Amino acid sequence: MKKGKTITICSSASFYRQVIEIEKQLKTLGFKTKIPFTATRMRKYGDFNVENYKTWFKNPKDYSIKTRLMKHHFKKVEECDAVLILNYEKRGIAGYIGGNVLMEMAVAFLNKKPIYILNPIVDNLNIKEEILGLQPKFLNGDLTKIV
Secondary structure: OOOOOEEEEEEOHHHHHHHHHHHHHHHHOOOEEEOOHHHHHHHHHOOOOHHHOOHHHOOHHHHHHHHHHHHHHHHHHHHOOEEEEEOOOEOOEOOOOOHHHHHHHHHHHHOOOOEEEOOOOOOOOOOHHHHHHOOOEEOOOOHHHOO
């Protein structure tokens, strides 16, 4: 992939602080970026506490917010040149990728976008089969491997 191309970053909301860091690194490498809306809000307010944003757990009517956020990010995936999945340790699982990110990867796959995953995934990840079926490229922590 040539410099100047756009990469959409996908990750668990628990990793949005890292999303902001990786976004800076990608821009330094010459890429344009798209990040989740909530990550942008977290950066703006300096508040990376996920519970402050996932209001639907306390108020089920707020699932409409979750729906809107998902649609908005799916559109970013459709519009970009590639996606980068940020996967760190979460709940004791190294290289964690959750259901929402898997859906974003599927959108990328269906739109023939390259899928890059920052870190390896563990053998016992419950969606390993589905992830590998999308034919991602693993970067092993090295953003310069994005081509």
